[in-house]
Amino acid sequence: MSDQPADPPFEDAHFRRADESDDANFYVEARLVTHIDDAAIGALREHYSKFLPKQGRLLDLMSSWVSHYPDDLESERVAGLGMNADELAENPQLTEWVVHDLNADPVLPYGDGEFDVVTIAVSVQYLTRPLEVFREIGRVLRPGGGCIVSFSNRCFPTKAVWLWQGMGDDGHVQMVGAYFHYSGAFDPPQWHDISPAKGRSDPMYVVQSRTPAE
Structure with a gap:
């Protein structure tokens, strides 16, 4: 990834x-649909299979009724945080869930170092306070814990932030x-770039990192 300037290049606008x-009004009705096509879902699930621990503590941030995790995971804990209770209740991979609006309150309702991996799937474009949220992700991860952020080129255009909408795929990678x-x-x-079939399926990208190890 390209070098970053010393100061954050972001403005409130x-x-x-x-x-x-x-946002609570926008998400009041459950949407039990997927927001990327089946091929992109398969590519994301395959990527997760390479990087998620078979057993561990996972947090699916901005979650809904499906997490796209591999079926053979035996995680001791899979927490989900999202905006709609009905969607979260339908997610069979979650062992627990909470409704929480990160744009209203970016502080995660978890203790320090509780999770091995945090994931955000096709939702990062809706964060209005992303640096605060990413600091919180770092806080709830154990030392050396991972964060995997995936995205495509789809969004709810009225709720995606202006900066995201003004960029293409390469810009989104740099932004995350x-x-x-x-x-x-x-x-x-x-x-x-985990896009499964250029021009024939939804593009799919992942940006990921780890917290510093002790």
Whole structure:
């Protein structure tokens, strides 16, 4: 990933949205649909199979009714944090869940070092306070714990932040990398193009990093 300037290049205007109404109202109705196609889901699940521990403590951030984790995981704990109780209750991979609006309150309701891996799937474009959220992710991860952020080119356009909507795929990779970098909580991030079939399926990208080991 390219070098980052010394100071965060973000302005408040970058994180405004066409619809600034309460996010809780937008997510009040359950959407039991997937937001990427089956091939992209398969690519993400395969990527997770390489990086998620078979047994461990996982946090699916900005979660819903499906986490796209491999079926053979035997995790001792899979916590989900999202915006709709009905969606979270339908997710068979979660062992626990909580409704929490990260744009209203970026502080995660968990203790320090509780998780081995945190994931955010196709939702990072909706964060209006991303650096605060990424600092919190670093706090709840154990030393050397990982964070995997995946995204495509789909979104709810009225709720995605302006900066995201003004960029293409390469810009999105750099943007998420900057979230890791300027949070001050992670080692230099790595990115992966896991798009399953260029031009025939949804593109799929991953940016991931780890907290410094002790």
